[in-house]
Amino acid sequence: MKRARVFAGPIAATAVAFVVAGVWLALLGADPLRALGALVGGAFGDSLALETTAVRAGPLLLVGLGVALSFRCGIWNIGGEGQVAVGALAATAVATRVAAGAPGLVALPLALLAGTVAGALWAGIAGVLKVGRGVSEVLSTILLNFIAALLVAWAVHGPLQEASGAYPQSDALPAAARLALLPDLHLAHSGLVLAVLLPLAIWALLFRTAAGLRLRAVGASPEAARYAAVSPELETVRVLLLSGALAGLAGAIEVCGVTGRLFENLAAGTGFTAIAVALLARLHPLGVLPSALVFAALAAGSGAMQRSAAVPSVAVQVIEALVIFFSVGFALPRRESA
Amino acid sequence: MDAPTLLLIASTVRFATPLALAAMGELVAESAGVLNIGIEGMMLAGALAAYEVGVSTGSALAAIAAAIAAACMLSLLFAAFALRRQADPIVSGTALNILALGATGSLFRLLHSAGGLLARAPRVGDVVPGLNGFTAGAILLLAAVWLFLARTRQGLALRAAGERAEAADAQGVPVARLRLAATLFGGACAGIAGAALVLWLSDVFVEGMTSGRGFIALALVLFGGYRPLRIAGGAILFGAASALQFRLQAAGSSVPYTLLLMTPYVLTLLVLALFAGRSRAPADLAKPFRARD
Numbered sequence: 001m002k003r004a005r006v007f008a009g010p011i012a013a014t015a016v017a018f019v020v021a022g023v024w025l026a027l028l029g030a031d032p033l034r035a036l037g038a039l040v041g042g043a044f045g046d047s048l049a050l051e052t053t054a055v056r057a058g059p060l061l062l063v064g065l066g067v068a069l070s071f072r073c074g075i076w077n078i079g080g081e082g083q084v085a086v087g088a089l090a091a092t093a094v095a096t097r098v099a100a101g102a103p104g105l106v107a108l109p110l111a112l113l114a115g116t117v118a119g120a121l122w123a124g125i126a127g128v129l130k131v132g133r134g135v136s137e138v139l140s141t142i143l144l145n146f147i148a149a150l151l152v153a154w155a156v157h158g159p160l161q162e163a164s165g166a167y168p169q170s171d172a173l174p175a176a177a178r179l180a181l182l183p184d185l186h187l188a189h190s191g192l193v194l195a196v197l198l199p200l201a202i203w204a205l206l207f208r209t210a211a212g213l214r215l216r217a218v219g220a221s222p223e224a225a226r227y228a229a230v231s232p233e234l235e236t237v238r239v240l241l242l243s244g245a246l247a248g249l250a251g252a253i254e255v256c257g258v259t260g261r262l263f264e265n266l267a268a269g270t271g272f273t274a275i276a277v278a279l280l281a282r283l284h285p286l287g288v289l290p291s292a293l294v295f296a297a298l299a300a301g302s303g304a305m306q307r308s309a310a311v312p313s314v315a316v317q318v319i320e321a322l323v324i325f326f327s328v329g330f331a332l333p334r335r336e337s338a
Numbered sequence: 339m340d341a342p343t344l345l346l347i348a349s350t351v352r353f354a355t356p357l358a359l360a361a362m363g364e365l366v367a368e369s370a371g372v373l374n375i376g377i378e379g380m381m382l383a384g385a386l387a388a389y390e391v392g393v394s395t396g397s398a399l400a401a402i403a404a405a406i407a408a409a410c411m412l413s414l415l416f417a418a419f420a421l422r423r424q425a426d427p428i429v430s431g432t433a434l435n436i437l438a439l440g441a442t443g444s445l446f447r448l449l450h451s452a453g454g455l456l457a458r459a460p461r462v463g464d465v466v467p468g469l470n471g472f473t474a475g476a477i478l479l480l481a482a483v484w485l486f487l488a489r490t491r492q493g494l495a496l497r498a499a500g501e502r503a504e505a506a507d508a509q510g511v512p513v514a515r516l517r518l519a520a521t522l523f524g525g526a527c528a529g530i531a532g533a534a535l536v537l538w539l540s541d542v543f544v545e546g547m548t549s550g551r552g553f554i555a556l557a558l559v560l561f562g563g564y565r566p567l568r569i570a571g572g573a574i575l576f577g578a579a580s581a582l583q584f585r586l587q588a589a590g591s592s593v594p595y596t597l598l599l600m601t602p603y604v605l606t607l608l609v610l611a612l613f614a615g616r617s618r619a620p621a622d623l624a625k626p627f628r629a630r631d
Contacts, residue, residue: 024441028448076428129607134615138375138428139557139606146550146603154596272436279429312447314545317440324433325415328425 010280010287010327014294017322024318025311035309042304043297049304051187055258057296058195059084059270062250064277064288065202066243072206072283073239074219079126079141081271082148083119083244087251089152090118092160092170092262095177095255107176112252119248120241122148127240131233137240145271153264160262169263179257189257196289198246203285215239247271269317273299276320279327295320346581351473352539354577356381356531358476360555361562361569362483363527368559369487370520371500371513373624375431376416377528378552379438380409384532386442389543390449392459398537401460405533406526412438413525417518424626435552443545458541462534472534476570479527484566496520500620503627513627528552550603557606563617572609579605 022032043053063080070077094114099107122144129135153168155161160170179189206212215235217225222232254267273295280294281287298320302313339347360377367374384405392401412434420430450456462471487493498506499513499520507513531551536543554576562569583601586593 028445030448078428078432129611133611135607135610136560136614139553139560139610142553143550143557143603143607147600147607150596150600150603154594157596158594272432275429275432276436310451312444314440314443314447317436318444319440321433321437321440324429324436325419325425328419328429328433 006282010282010291013280013323013326016326017319020322021315021319025315030311031309035305035311035315038305038308038311039298039301042301044301045304048186049300051185052300053293053296054188054192055296056299057292058192058257059250059254059267060274060277060295060299061195061288061292062198062253063247063270063274064281064292065198065285066246067274067278068281068283068285068288069202069206069215069246070239070243071278072219073215073235074222075130075236075239075243076138077123077126077141077240077243078138078275079123079144079244079271080247080274081268082141082145083122083247084251084254084267084270085145085148085152086122087115087119087248088255088262088266089148089155089160089251090248091115091177091252091255092173093155095173096160096171099177100174102176104176107174108179108256111173111177111256112249115252115255116245116249119251120245122248123240123244124237127237130240131236137236149264152262152266156263162261167263170261172261173256177256178260179253187258189253191253191257194253199285199289206285211238247274272317273320276324276327279324282327346578346585348468349581349584350574350577351470352577353580354573355470355473355476356534356539356551357555357558357576358570358573359472359479359534360528360531360552361558361573362476362479362566363524363531364555364559365562365564365566365569366483366487366496366527367520367524368623369500369564369620370496370517371503371620371622371625371627372421372517372521372524373427373431374413374416374420374434374521374524375428375553375556376412376434376438377524377555378548378550379435380412380525380528381532381535381548381552382438382442382546383412384409384529385535385547386446386532386543387529388533388536389459392537393457396460398460398462401537402462402530402533405529405536407529409529409532410522410525413521413528416525417521421514421517421521421627424628427624439546442543446543446545456542459536459543461541462537470538472530472538475530480566480570487566497620499627500622503622503625507627517627528555531555554602554606557610560617560619561609561613563613564619575609576602576605 025032025035042049067080091111091114095111099110126137126140129140130137156168156170162169162171179191182188182190214230217230218232218235225232255262259266277291277295281291298316302316305311306313364377387408388401388405391404416430416434419425420427465471465474495511496516498511499516503513535547558569558572561572579601583598587595587598
């Protein structure tokens with residue numbers, strides 16, 4: 001079955017990554033099986049664990065979609081981290097300052113929109129620098145990550161700090177700007193519905209529209225695309241705007257649906273994990289959904305792993321990195337350069 | 339010169355040295371056609387190795403050797419995927435950075451789970467008054483890299499591997515071997531740069547302590563137009579920006595420290611915007627190479 005074989009590579013990559021990480025943990029003196037057990041329990045053990053996994057999957061899904069889009073266009077957007085941060089920052093600024101007294105029908109859409117636009121513009125800087133000045137987007141998006149993190153730090157120590165001034169964090173978002181929880185659930189918010197629908201939308205965009213074809217054409221060969229009257233420069237800016245918008249929206253959803261306020265290192269690591277998400281999904285929008293769930297489970301289970309198996313939660317990053325290596329090393333053929 | 343100026347110069351050199359060390363390694367790697375954006379990760383691995391070995395042996399030399407070994411191991415991993423399996427170098431380098439961040443973080447926490455005060459790493463001091471060992475090493479490295487690339491047959495062969503891999507191969511240049519060697523050299527330099535952070539700039543390891551220096555070094559290679567002296571000049575410029583920024587912080591500037599901390603990153607972006615388009619990268623940079631059968 002061709003369909004079944006599509007999954008073989010990613011599953012093998014994940015399995016090998018787990019085995020290698022297990023050996024590494026064993027060498028460090030930890031008990032890998034116990035760590036794995038705690039990890040799985042923390043991710044799927046009860047209904048609350050399942051909800052945690054679902055909530056963690058949301059931003060990974062959105063940012064992963066953006067990464068998949070940009071990588072498909074041959075644009076290395078490594079800046080998901082910063083785009084999430086400015087999205088969260090803009091959403092908070094709008095929710096707690098600009099639209100502080102507005103009703104829910106206004107405040108929430110405005111906050112989400114602000115985050116989306118901020119993420120798009122942040123990535124757009126890299127697009128303009130690349131097209132206009134020949135600056136590699138790899139470097140600019142990474143540098144923008146550092147700048148975005150410091151912008152958030154500045155905001156929560158300064159203009160957006162809570163009224164009491166006690167902690168470096170923003171005021172709690174007004175209820176009108178919060179995403180409602182799904183019926184009968186404790187953590188899972190309504191933003192997750194969007195997260196499930198967006199892969200379908202992006203899939204349709206990529207494979208069923210002329211815009212998607214242009215984007216893939218540039219990714220396959222910029223020179224050939226130019227002969228077909230497609231401007232690689234325009235596509236570069238477009239795909240960065242779109243992928244930044246998805247990450248910015250993820251940041252906005254994070255403050256409006258999960259944390260309820262802005263603080264430093266909010267959703268830290270999402271941008272990098274999203275790269276693993278996209279690559280494990282083989283840059284396919286529909287593949288991003290299961291792939292995001294895998295990494296969300298890792299994130300959700302890592303806390304339990306740290307508590308009951310005394311394995312630091314950052315060890316999960318090792319698994320992520322190994323999944324990336326094994327996905328690109330054994331499953332994803334590199335584009336032939338002309 | 340008055341004391342504050344001298345202090346500022348000393349501080350500039352302290353910040354510039356690790357950047358110059360890492361950038362020289364990347365220059366050699368890129369000259370051979372290898373784009374490894376994992377410098378940040380290799381520096382971080384070097385920093386942790388230097389700290390742990392330095393503390394347990396008390397020897398700065400052993401610490402530096404350990405840093406080189408750790409960073410070289412990571413560069414070997416990069417080579418296995420990006421060169422041998424011809425995986426995409428950008429993705430491989432990104433994976434390297436994530437791996438190093440996770441591995442050093444978890445290793446450090448496991449090794450020091452008991453908590454308590456961290457032991458201090460041994461110091462690398464001045465070889466002559468005012469000239470730290472790392473800076474002296476960086477100057478020697480700069481001279482050696484310049485001589486090697488510009489004045490030796492091996493350097494020419496290495497650059498040929500980066501410019502026209504196929505043609506060089508046809509001329510009998512061992513392209514794959516040179517690229518591997520250049521990658522390892524880049525790793526070693528990043529390792530030393532990481533060691534400098536622990537044995538000179540600070541005296542403990544902190545998670546993520548490289549804070550973007552690896553990426554700034556990457557940008558310096560571009561900014562310097564692949565010329566060793568200009569790259570070193572760029573490192574000094576960035577060192578000065580960092581030094582000034584900390585001086586302003588210490589002086590109680592009215593500008594919030596979070597904005598001051600942005601200086602090196604914003605400056606890098608600006609410099610790239612002004613100069614990146616002008617410098618010409620090796621033609622076959624980051625292109626895969628498969629030897630003829």
